[in-house]
Amino acid sequence: DVKVTQSSRYLVKRTGEKVFLECVxxxxxxxxxxxxxxxxxxxxxxxxxxxxxxxxxxxxxxGYSVSREKKERFSLILESASTNQTSMYLCxxxxxxxxxxxxxxxxGTRLSIL
Amino acid sequence: TxxxxxxPQFLSIQEGENLTVYCNSSSVFSSLQWYRQEPxxxxxxxxxxxxxxxxxxxxxxxxxxxxxRKDSSLHITAAQPGDTGLYLCAGPFGxxxxxxxxTGTRLKVLA
Numbered sequence: 001d002v003k004v005t006q007s008s009r010y011l012v013k014r015t016g017e018k019v020f021l022e023c024v025x026x027x028x029x030x031x032x033x034x035x036x037x038x039x040x041x042x043x044x045x046x047x048x049x050x051x052x053x054x055x056x057x058x059x060x061x062x063g064y065s066v067s068r069e070k071k072e073r074f075s076l077i078l079e080s081a082s083t084n085q086t087s088m089y090l091c092x093x094x095x096x097x098x099x100x101x102x103x104x105x106x107x108g109t110r111l112s113i114l
Numbered sequence: 115t116x117x118x119x120x121x122p123q124f125l126s127i128q129e130g131e132n133l134t135v136y137c138n139s140s141s142v143f144s145s146l147q148w149y150r151q152e153p154x155x156x157x158x159x160x161x162x163x164x165x166x167x168x169x170x171x172x173x174x175x176x177x178x179x180x181x182x183r184k185d186s187s188l189h190i191t192a193a194q195p196g197d198t199g200l201y202l203c204a205g206p207f208g209x210x211x212x213x214x215x216x217t218g219t220r221l222k223v224l225a
Contacts, residue, residue: 004156031211040123042202043157043215050211058212090156094211100145100164103204103213105156 003027006091006106014114019078021109023091030096032074033103034058034066037088049074050096081113117141118203118216126222130192135219137203138185144206146186147213148177151200193223 007022025032031050035043035058045058047066055066063085067075074093078085088110092103119138127133137146145164149157161170163179163186170177174197176189190197200218207214 033213035215040217042217043204045212045214048212056212092156096211100147100162100206101211102147102159102162103157105158107154107156 004091004093004104004106006089006109008109009107010110010112012112012114013078013081015081015083017078017081019081019111019113021076021078021089021091021111023074023076023106024072025074025093025104026072027093027095027104028071029093029104030071031094031101032068033092033094034064034074034076035090035092036060037090037108043090046076083113085111086113087111117207117214118205120201120203120216120219122219123217124220124222126224127193129194129223129225132189132191133193133221134187134189135201135221136185136187137216139205140184142183144183146179146183146203146205148186148188149202149204151202151218152198157200157202190221193221195223195225197221198223 003026033048034046049055049068065077090108091106094101094103147162148160151157166181166183168179174191202218203216204213
Protein backbone atom coordinates (compact mmCIF):
# COMPACT_ATOMS: atom_id res chain seq x y z
CA ASP A 1 0.00 0.00 0.00
CA VAL A 2 1.09 3.54 -0.74
CA LYS A 3 1.96 5.49 2.36
CA VAL A 4 1.90 9.27 2.39
CA THR A 5 3.10 10.64 5.70
CA GLN A 6 2.66 14.20 6.86
CA SER A 7 5.00 15.24 9.63
CA SER A 8 2.42 16.74 12.00
CA ARG A 9 -1.28 16.13 12.60
CA TYR A 10 -1.73 19.39 14.49
CA LEU A 11 0.38 22.53 14.47
CA VAL A 12 -0.05 25.90 16.16
CA LYS A 13 2.06 28.84 15.02
CA ARG A 14 2.09 32.60 15.42
CA THR A 15 1.47 35.30 12.82
CA GLY A 16 4.63 36.16 10.94
CA GLU A 17 6.42 32.87 11.62
CA LYS A 18 7.93 30.83 8.80
CA VAL A 19 6.17 27.45 8.81
CA PHE A 20 7.32 24.20 7.23
CA LEU A 21 4.95 21.33 6.46
CA GLU A 22 6.65 18.12 5.41
CA CYS A 23 5.30 15.24 3.33
CA VAL A 24 6.96 11.94 2.44
CA UNK A 25 5.72 9.18 0.14
CA UNK A 26 7.18 5.70 -0.07
CA UNK A 27 6.07 4.48 -3.52
CA UNK A 28 8.43 6.30 -5.88
CA UNK A 29 5.59 8.44 -7.21
CA UNK A 30 6.50 11.19 -9.63
CA UNK A 31 3.70 13.64 -8.80
CA UNK A 32 3.14 15.28 -5.45
CA UNK A 33 0.54 17.84 -4.45
CA UNK A 34 -0.34 20.23 -1.63
CA UNK A 35 -3.96 21.17 -1.01
CA UNK A 36 -5.78 23.11 1.63
CA UNK A 37 -9.26 22.08 2.69
CA UNK A 38 -11.74 24.58 4.07
CA UNK A 39 -15.44 24.09 4.88
CA UNK A 40 -17.63 24.91 1.90
CA UNK A 41 -14.64 25.37 -0.42
CA UNK A 42 -13.50 21.80 -0.88
CA UNK A 43 -9.89 20.98 -1.70
CA UNK A 44 -7.94 23.74 -3.39
CA UNK A 45 -4.58 23.08 -5.01
CA UNK A 46 -1.71 25.20 -3.73
CA UNK A 47 1.26 23.72 -5.62
CA UNK A 48 2.18 20.51 -7.34
CA UNK A 49 5.39 18.91 -8.51
CA UNK A 50 5.82 16.38 -11.33
CA UNK A 51 9.53 15.75 -10.82
CA UNK A 52 12.39 16.55 -8.49
CA UNK A 53 13.06 20.30 -8.40
CA UNK A 54 10.06 20.89 -10.69
CA UNK A 55 7.00 22.72 -9.41
CA UNK A 56 3.92 24.41 -10.74
CA UNK A 57 1.50 26.82 -9.11
CA UNK A 58 -1.98 25.64 -8.35
CA UNK A 59 -5.03 27.78 -7.82
CA UNK A 60 -3.99 29.53 -4.59
CA UNK A 61 -0.16 29.79 -4.41
CA UNK A 62 -0.01 33.24 -2.85
CA GLY A 63 1.80 33.23 0.49
CA TYR A 64 3.20 29.74 -0.06
CA SER A 65 6.29 28.18 -1.59
CA VAL A 66 7.39 24.57 -2.03
CA SER A 67 10.54 22.53 -2.19
CA ARG A 68 11.20 19.15 -3.73
CA GLU A 69 14.87 18.25 -3.41
CA LYS A 70 14.25 14.49 -3.31
CA LYS A 71 11.62 12.47 -5.12
CA GLU A 72 9.97 11.19 -1.97
CA ARG A 73 9.71 14.50 -0.11
CA PHE A 74 7.61 17.58 -0.85
CA SER A 75 7.65 20.50 1.57
CA LEU A 76 5.17 23.34 1.83
CA ILE A 77 6.48 26.61 3.25
CA LEU A 78 4.43 29.47 4.60
CA GLU A 79 6.84 32.36 4.24
CA SER A 80 5.16 34.61 6.83
CA ALA A 81 2.15 32.93 8.35
CA SER A 82 -1.12 34.83 8.54
CA THR A 83 -4.40 34.00 10.28
CA ASN A 84 -6.15 33.37 6.95
CA GLN A 85 -3.81 30.44 6.42
CA THR A 86 -5.42 28.57 9.29
CA SER A 87 -6.69 25.44 7.57
CA MET A 88 -6.38 21.70 7.02
CA TYR A 89 -3.44 20.96 4.70
CA LEU A 90 -3.41 17.74 2.70
CA CYS A 91 -0.48 16.26 0.80
CA UNK A 92 -1.03 13.74 -2.00
CA UNK A 93 1.03 11.76 -4.49
CA UNK A 94 0.27 9.97 -7.75
CA UNK A 95 2.23 7.63 -9.96
CA UNK A 96 2.73 9.94 -12.93
CA UNK A 97 2.05 9.05 -16.54
CA UNK A 98 -1.58 9.37 -17.54
CA UNK A 99 -4.41 11.50 -16.27
CA UNK A 100 -6.41 8.83 -14.49
CA UNK A 101 -3.91 7.96 -11.81
CA UNK A 102 -5.43 7.95 -8.33
CA UNK A 103 -4.12 10.41 -5.81
CA UNK A 104 -2.99 8.98 -2.47
CA UNK A 105 -3.46 11.35 0.44
CA UNK A 106 -1.85 11.76 3.80
CA UNK A 107 -4.02 12.22 6.88
CA GLY A 108 -3.59 15.99 6.88
CA THR A 109 -2.07 18.67 9.09
CA ARG A 110 -4.49 20.93 10.92
CA LEU A 111 -2.65 24.24 11.13
CA SER A 112 -3.75 27.09 13.38
CA ILE A 113 -2.16 30.52 13.06
CA LEU A 114 -2.69 32.72 16.12
CA THR B 115 -15.67 29.86 -9.96
CA UNK B 116 -16.33 26.30 -8.88
CA UNK B 117 -15.95 23.97 -11.85
CA UNK B 118 -17.39 20.97 -10.06
CA UNK B 119 -20.58 21.52 -8.08
CA UNK B 120 -21.76 18.79 -5.75
CA UNK B 121 -25.24 18.39 -4.32
CA PRO B 122 -26.55 18.09 -1.78
CA GLN B 123 -23.95 19.62 0.52
CA PHE B 124 -25.25 17.73 3.54
CA LEU B 125 -27.32 14.58 3.85
CA SER B 126 -28.48 12.86 7.00
CA ILE B 127 -30.41 9.62 6.53
CA GLN B 128 -31.42 6.50 8.41
CA GLU B 129 -29.67 3.19 7.97
CA GLY B 130 -31.23 1.21 5.12
CA GLU B 131 -32.29 4.20 3.02
CA ASN B 132 -31.08 4.84 -0.52
CA LEU B 133 -29.46 8.07 -1.64
CA THR B 134 -27.91 9.77 -4.65
CA VAL B 135 -25.31 12.51 -4.72
CA TYR B 136 -24.45 14.52 -7.78
CA CYS B 137 -21.38 16.10 -9.29
CA ASN B 138 -22.09 18.62 -12.06
CA SER B 139 -20.04 20.83 -14.33
CA SER B 140 -20.47 23.01 -17.38
CA SER B 141 -17.10 21.70 -18.60
CA VAL B 142 -16.31 18.37 -20.22
CA PHE B 143 -13.95 16.11 -18.27
CA SER B 144 -11.92 13.26 -19.70
CA SER B 145 -12.59 11.33 -16.50
CA LEU B 146 -13.98 11.84 -13.01
CA GLN B 147 -12.90 10.29 -9.76
CA TRP B 148 -14.88 9.79 -6.56
CA TYR B 149 -13.21 9.86 -3.16
CA ARG B 150 -14.48 9.29 0.38
CA GLN B 151 -12.93 11.07 3.32
CA GLU B 152 -13.56 9.91 6.86
CA PRO B 153 -13.02 12.18 9.88
CA UNK B 154 -9.33 12.63 10.70
CA UNK B 155 -8.14 11.00 7.49
CA UNK B 156 -7.27 11.97 3.96
CA UNK B 157 -9.55 11.19 0.99
CA UNK B 158 -9.41 7.66 -0.42
CA UNK B 159 -10.18 6.87 -4.04
CA UNK B 160 -13.38 4.86 -4.62
CA UNK B 161 -13.58 4.77 -8.41
CA UNK B 162 -12.59 6.43 -11.67
CA UNK B 163 -15.10 6.73 -14.53
CA UNK B 164 -13.68 7.37 -17.96
CA UNK B 165 -16.25 6.69 -20.70
CA UNK B 166 -19.42 8.74 -21.22
CA UNK B 167 -22.41 6.73 -19.96
CA UNK B 168 -20.19 4.37 -17.99
CA UNK B 169 -21.63 2.70 -14.90
CA UNK B 170 -19.41 1.15 -12.23
CA UNK B 171 -20.48 -0.74 -9.15
CA UNK B 172 -18.61 -1.12 -5.90
CA UNK B 173 -20.74 -3.33 -3.64
CA UNK B 174 -23.70 -1.10 -2.69
CA UNK B 175 -22.27 1.97 -4.47
CA UNK B 176 -23.13 2.67 -8.10
CA UNK B 177 -21.27 5.35 -10.02
CA UNK B 178 -22.40 6.79 -13.33
CA UNK B 179 -20.63 9.14 -15.74
CA UNK B 180 -22.93 11.30 -17.83
CA UNK B 181 -23.13 10.74 -21.57
CA UNK B 182 -21.65 14.18 -22.25
CA ARG B 183 -18.96 13.67 -19.57
CA LYS B 184 -20.06 16.81 -17.72
CA ASP B 185 -21.61 15.15 -14.71
CA SER B 186 -21.53 12.10 -12.51
CA SER B 187 -23.65 10.55 -9.81
CA LEU B 188 -23.09 8.23 -6.89
CA HIS B 189 -25.99 6.09 -5.70
CA ILE B 190 -25.82 4.19 -2.42
CA THR B 191 -28.28 1.38 -1.80
CA ALA B 192 -29.28 0.47 1.76
CA ALA B 193 -26.89 2.92 3.40
CA GLN B 194 -24.99 1.81 6.48
CA PRO B 195 -23.32 3.84 9.25
CA GLY B 196 -19.95 2.86 7.75
CA ASP B 197 -20.86 4.91 4.66
CA THR B 198 -20.67 8.10 6.74
CA GLY B 199 -18.11 10.53 5.41
CA LEU B 200 -17.36 13.31 2.97
CA TYR B 201 -17.76 12.31 -0.69
CA LEU B 202 -15.68 14.24 -3.19
CA CYS B 203 -15.62 14.17 -6.96
CA ALA B 204 -12.52 15.26 -8.84
CA GLY B 205 -11.45 15.61 -12.44
CA PRO B 206 -8.26 16.43 -14.36
CA PHE B 207 -8.05 20.01 -15.50
CA GLY B 208 -5.90 22.09 -17.78
CA UNK B 209 -4.10 19.33 -19.65
CA UNK B 210 -1.72 18.67 -16.78
CA UNK B 211 -1.77 16.40 -13.78
CA UNK B 212 -3.82 18.97 -11.86
CA UNK B 213 -7.13 17.84 -10.44
CA UNK B 214 -10.12 19.98 -9.59
CA UNK B 215 -12.17 18.85 -6.61
CA UNK B 216 -15.84 19.45 -5.95
CA THR B 217 -17.04 21.04 -2.72
CA GLY B 218 -18.14 17.69 -1.35
CA THR B 219 -21.25 16.02 0.06
CA ARG B 220 -21.15 15.28 3.77
CA LEU B 221 -23.16 12.14 4.45
CA LYS B 222 -24.26 10.93 7.86
CA VAL B 223 -26.00 7.57 8.17
CA LEU B 224 -27.79 7.08 11.47
CA ALA B 225 -28.13 3.63 12.99
